[in-house]
Structures are given as C-alpha cells and as structure tokens.
Amino acid sequence: MQKASSWLLAGVLSTSVAIAQADTLEERMSAFEARASAAEKRAAAAELQTQALARELQQIRLTNPALQPAAPTAAAIPTPTLDARVEKLEARQQSMEKQGGTEHLTDGFSFKGYARSGLLIDEGLGGGRGGPYITPAGSVGGAVGRLGNEDDTYVRMDLSKEIYAQNGTRSKFTVSIADGVETANDWTANESKLNVRQVFTELDHLAAFKGNSVFENSTLWAGKRFDRDNFDIHWLDSDVVFLAGTGGGIYDVQMNKDWRSNYSLIGRTYGDFSKGGIDANVQSYILTSNQFFDEGQWQWMFNAIGSKKNDFGTRTNQAGLTPADSGLHSMLANHQKNFFGREGFFKTALLYGQGLGAEVKNIGSDGELISDARALRLALYGETPVAPGWRIGPSLLAEQSKNRYVKGDDYRWLTLNMRLANEINSNFEMAYEVSWQTMNLDPKGYLQRNAVNGNFWKFTVAPTFKPDVGDLLTRPELRVFASFMNWSSDLDRYSTSGSFGKTDFNAGGVWQYGIQMETWF
Template sequence: MQKAPGWLLAGVLGTSAATSQAATLEERMAAFEARTSAAERRAAAAEQQTQALARELQQIKLATAPLQPAASTAAVISAPALDTRLAKLEARQQSLEKEASTGHLTDGFSFNGYARSGLLINDRLGGGRGGPYETPAGSVGGAVGRLGNEDDTYMRIDLSKEIYAQNGTRSKFTVSIADGVESSNDWTADESKLNVRQVFTALDHVAAFKGNSVFENATLWAGKRFDRDNFDIHWLDSDVVYLAGTGGGIYDMQMNKNWRSNYSLIGRNYGDFSQGDLSADVESYILTSNQFFEDGQWQWMFNAIGAKKNDFATRTNAAGLTPADSGLHSMLANHQKNFFGREGFFKTALLYGQGLGAEVKNIGSDGELIDDARALRLALYGETPLASDWRIGPSLLAEQSKDRYVKGDDYRWLTLNVRLANKINSNFEMAYEISWQTMNLDPKDYLQRNAVDGNFWKFTVAPTFKPEVGDLLTRPELRVFASFMNWSSDLDRFSTTDSFGMTDFKAGGVWQYGIQMETWF
C-alpha cells in the first residue's frame, strides 16, 4: 500500500488538529457566552451596580465577536491569540460574576438623617425655656410654633442597605438611631437618651408577585419601625398622625387604577405593672388599614386597637380608674399637590378616636385613657409663594377631647401658626413666625392639674443662612433668632411641674434669644 506523501499527511493532521482546536474554542466560547448571559440576568436586577456591569459585559461581547473561527485555517492561525485573549476575558468574567453576586459594602447603601442643635438664652442671660409643647395644652398634644423655641440637641440617622436577589427581588434593611439632650455640654453620655427607633427589613419587586396586578408593586416588611406614610406639620414639630411599633405589614396593594391599600399589625407596650403576685406585661396591638385614592390625593386610615391586659383587675390609671382595653381610630386626609391652584402644597386631615384611640396623633401610645374617652382633631397646613421673594406656610391644629382620664374632663385648644420667609439673596433670608394658641382645659384634678382658660402667643425673627433660598423646607439652615412670648396669667396655675408659673417664667412677657442649626437629607 502506497504511503501518502509526508506533506499531505501533515496537511491532513494539521487540518484535523485545527478543526479539533476550533471545536474546543467554540465550546469554550459557548460556555463563556452562557456565563455572560447569566451574569447579565443577575445584573439586570440591580440598579447602579448593574448598569456599570452591563456596560462592561457589552464591551466583552463586542471584543470577542470578531474572534469566532470562520474556517479551520483561520483557527490554526489565530489559536494562540484566541487562547490568550479568551483567558483574559474569562478571568475578567469570573471577577464580574463574583462582583455581581457579592457586591461591595457601599453598593445599595444609603445614609439619611435629621438633626437640630442650638442655644436658647433668656433675657436675664440664663438658660431659656422652650419646646413646641411648653404650654398647658401641650400636655394633650397642643403644639405651638417651633422657630426660636427649641433648646435641645436632637439627631436621627437612618442607615439602609439594599440587596438584589438573582430573581430580581430587592431586600432593604434599615436601622435608625436617635438621641436627644438638653445639655449644652460636648460630653452628655450621662444624659443621653440614645435609642434605636427602627430596625426592619422590607421586600419589594418580589419575583413571585410578577404578573399579579394586585401584588406586583407591593412591599412586604417586618420589624420595628414608624409607618412610611406618617406626615407632620413641620412648623409645629407635630405629627398629624404617627403610627409606630413592632410588627409587620404590606404596602401598595393596587386594588385598581385609582386605589391602593396598606395593611399592618403593630404591637406596643404600656409598661410592666406588678400588683402583689400578679405581673401584667401590658401589650397593645394595632390593626391598621390605610387606603389611598386618586393617586394618593385622598387617604382613609382606620385603626382597631386592643390591649386586653390593660384593664387587669388591679390595674388603674393615675386617676384611680380602670383604663380602656380597646379603641378605634380613623383619619380622613386630603393631600393637595398645589396650594389651591397655586405653586406649593396643602394638606387637610380630620381625625377621630375613642377609647385607646382617643390619642389621635400617636396611635395606641396612651394606656391611661378610659373607655369613655373621645377626641376629634383638625389639621390644616401648606406652603406657597406669597409675593416676589416671599413665601408663607400657614397651619391650624385644633382638638376637643372629653372623658380622657377622668369622667367629665374636657380639653379644648386651637393653634394658629404662620411661618414667613423673605429672600434677601441666594443664601440669606429673613424668617418670621407668629403663633397664637387658645385653650380651655378642665382636667378634673388629673395629676393635680387645675382648670385654666387663656391664650398664648409668640413672635420670632430669625436671620437665616442656607445653601439655596426659595423654599421653606430647604435645609440645612443656620439661624440666629429673637423670640418674644406672652400668655394669660391664668395659665400659670395649670400645674406646679410645668414651665409656666416658674419664678423666671411667668405671664407678662418673656424675651429669648439663640442660635440654631437644622438639617435633613
């Protein structure tokens, strides 16, 4: 049998080797592309990190596209280059895959907070007295204007970390730490009230909910938190409604195009009460329904509160009466995205509660209320331009409550507040605040408090620096201020333990001065 010429045999073997090598390269390329696709699927679930990763993956694919073997000869010629290039790409791809699965500490991390700190000085160069709840009506939630009326240092920081699963579900862990002191010292550890206000986890973009019109955009959460949809009147430092505690719930169930729903179950404690051999750990449970209509313009909130051990046989409130073991609370609110057709916003809320629900602001937080307690509160506030370089933020907060702690007690109060700001230049404005509060309170000797009837008013001027002038809610603000306040002398009799009636804080007019910073982000 005649042997094939050596050159022919070499050519056949070379071609076979090239074909085999090309096949191997194609397999490696296919595996590489499969891993790339998997990484892209994982990356598609992330936000900022994923966008950067997707761009790198695209560059890799573009770089490898011209390297696909078109013929055996080409494969032979380019095989060493392919090996080197592909090895580098595979190493980079493995690095990207590891990044996509583990991420960096800062990926999905956010830091938010609020803080205020300042000095309050009276007209005798002594320590000033202040606070939005310093009047007798403040004992039942009657806040007054806060500008030039705060003597504390308070801060809260919110730390959050978001992580995406391979199926696209996002988890978010949040912890909030807060502290508040009235001392002006730099080291206040002995007076600190450091507290973890929130620690919870939420899940959204839930993969199992995809395609379900009701749950697709829903958020699940559990842990200790304050409700996402609480809202407040900043000028008064008063929440309109405040729901907080430990539990769980679901947000943003889309019932139809114009209706979404939130539901939660939250627990609170009224404290430990021991009577003889009996120990009652009083727990309160709040079942909440929060309904939003017309893109959130209308809100209806309903709360059912239960605390079965609160009326334990030997448990009484400070007046010696048996407290309520249940309550109901409801709020109807309107959230306008303009100020009656003008630039700005305006909010209205009407709140009603009975039993344990008669604490209509801090829902379920007052375990001293009796079964007959009833309360009705109205809140109105907003912000809008008043004229060129002027802005105004008016607010009204009023409440009437009866039979709160003692049968026959009666608390009536109303606060009117106006915050004004006049732009001087891009970083400086003159801020003004006028507050007036009227009250008629009859506690029926609860906590040795006396019936009083009178008015309180305050006027503050505050030259203010800020990064950009033009909105009452832009922060940070650095301010100096002067406040004058006065009140009816009858209010000095309300209680021996509050500010009013103290030797240096009586009706007749009080000047206070100070400097303060306030920020949020």
C-alpha cells in the same frame, strides 16, 4: 459566569434553527439580566453602566422577534446582530465584575438623617425654656410654633442596606438610632437618651409576585418601625398622625388603577404593672387599614386597638379609674400637590378616636385613656409663594377631647401658626414666625392639674443661612433668632410641674435669643 455565558449563547444560536425554543431563550436572557443586575450592585462605580445595560437588553427584546409572543419565521430573526450584542453585554458584565470583585459594604448602602442643635438664652442670660409643647395645651398634644423655641439637641440617623437576589427580589434592612438632650455640654453620657427607634426589613420586587397585578408592586415588611406614610406639620414639630411599633405588614396592594392599600399589625407596650407580686407586661395591638385613592390624593386610615390586659381587677390609671382595653381611630386626609391652584402644597386631615384611640396623633400610645374617651382633631397646613421672594407656610391644628382620663374632663385648644420667609440673596433669607394658641382646659384634678382658660402667643425673627433659598423646607439652615412670648396669667396655674408659673417664667412677656442649626437629608 463563563458557563452561564455558554448557555446564553447556545440559546441565542438555537433560535436561528427553531422558533419553538424562543421561550427558553427568553428565560436565559432573564437569568442573564438578573446576574447582570447582581453584578452591578456589587460595583457601585458601575451605576451608569447599569442604565446602559438595561437599555441594551430592552433594545434586544424590541429588535428580536424571537422574544415576542407572536414569533415570525426563523429566517426573520437577526441572529448575528443578537449574538454580537450578547457578546458585548457579556464582556461588559465581566469587566464590571472585575471592577467590583466581591461585594463591598457600601454597595446598596444609604444614610439619611435629621438633626437640630442650638442655644436658647433668656433675657437674664440664663438657660431659656421652650419647645413646641411648652403650653398647658401641650400636655394633650397642643403644639405651638417651633422657630426660636427649641432648647435641645436631637439627632436621628437612618442606616439602610439593600441587596438584590438573582431573581430580582430586593431586600432592604434599616436601623434608626436617635438621641436627644437639653444640656449644652459636649459630653452628655449621663443625660443621653440614645435609642434604637427602628430596626426592620423590607422585601419588594418579589419574583413570586411578578405578573400579579394586585401584588406585583407590593412591599412586605416586619420589625420595629415608623409607618412609611406618617406625615407631620414641620412648623409645629407635630405629626398629623404617627403610627409606630413592632410588627409587620404589606404596602401598596394595587386594588385597581386608582386604589392602593396598606395593611399592618403592630404592638406597643404600656408598661409593667404589679398584681399579687406578678409582673404583667401590658401590650396593645393595632390593626391598621390605610387606603389611598386618586393617586394618593385621598387617604382613609382606620385603626382597631386592643389591649385586654390593660383592664383587669386592680389595674387603674393615675386618676384611679380603670383604663380602656380597646379603641377605634380613623383619619380622612387630602393631600394636594398644589396650594389651591398655586405653586406649593396643601394638606387637610380630620381625625377621630375613642377609647384607646382617643390619642389621635400617636396611635395606641396612651394606656391611661378610659373607655369613655372621645377626641376630634383637625389639621390644615401648606406652603406657597405669596410674592416675588416671599414664601408662606400657614397651619392650623385644633382638638376637642372629653372623658380622657377622668369622667367629665374637657380639653379644647386651637393653634394658628404662620412661617414666613423673605429671600435676600441666594444663600440668605429672613424667616419670621407668628404663633397663637387659645385653650380651655378642665382636667378635673388629673395629675393635680387645674382648670385654666387663656391664650398664648409668640413672635420670632430669624436671619437664616442655607444652601439655596426658594423653599421653606430646604435644609440645612443656620439661624440666629430672637423670640418674644407672652400668655394669659391664668395659664400659670395649670400645673406645678410645667414651665409656666415659675418665678422666672410667668405671664407678662419673655424675650429669648439663640442660635441653631437644623438639617435633614
């Protein structure tokens, strides 16, 4: 550090002699700034000083003509002022380095997570049945309202570590660990599904891209991850679109002022299949283009999916047909930062897929689809205040798909859901949810499922405590609830393996009660 300081001060003093050395001074100042940034990252307690340091360096550039493209005469350069400021900054950096010493584990470390856990009790004091995909339509993605309808414990933890290089490049490593169980016991090792869901590294603020208007703000990544721009309807616990797998890509390629682009190539595995005693690992590959326009208000996503080993000789899906070996998927979405001119937000998405792309939510995840498969889905949802102390979150999710797994099969369903909250005081609100779903499903015997046509509806009341009211998405929430569900008796015939149709869980009306926490940060 002392040697570097001498170089810097020598550069500063030389500006008073020859303007021609201004570029050298600027390079040394840039190097000094990078070292200061690295030192600050090693000293978490000096974060506020980092901001002050950045302001000091900016002020130096503004007040020192030697650092500007059109330099004045040497006499016009305020060398004493510059020297004094550099000495001050050098002293401050040394002080921060003494405070930080060597890099600490917590420097650049962040922890994010999501969790829910609670009891679901039926009216006979037995274990309740629930989940957003409880209905027959849930087998093809038809979610219903989740409030008062969850019987599991799920947790996901995202751990990240950021490191800055001296040239200003930032690297970020992230690992996500998740688990989900339905037992209420404290020790659930036998039921655990503990899993590493993400492990990837990003590089941004790349020094090599500095000054390049297209790539300067881009982020490179590789590894196993969820796509950064996935988005969901929280009230239904359903992603609108979910792209995930292992691969790599680049985010935020700035094509022009109002247009940025993401590109990626990721892989997924459909499973191991045996042919002639040889195991073949069947992979699918998803090439993605994600375009954003008008500050992200409009989004056009296109995916091309290929899986050549998913279509060979004796390989068949569970209906006895040869599955697709390719597919296309596209989504047009609009992200409004208000609710039709009111406070809140509103999102709209139209999705289409064919072949392996006919699973329009979890892109490329279903290897059972046949080449004739077609699907069209519409998603609408948002949140806004409707009166003093009242907020509403409406949503609509609907899909029609044909020839998914069997030629001639037909799946049609539509969900309407409304989450409503009434603020009682600063920490307590009454939450309500109404959910209705209609479906007409004809699976043509796939997985021994029967054709059904009917409706499902649910109403939930949930007294809720939270840190602050005024937003439906504020967490954590601690809630108790009571839910009433009912459905058309025809739906009990859909499948012998589903929840509906059991002797203690069939049409006619079911009350369920519970207590739950939900949090994210």
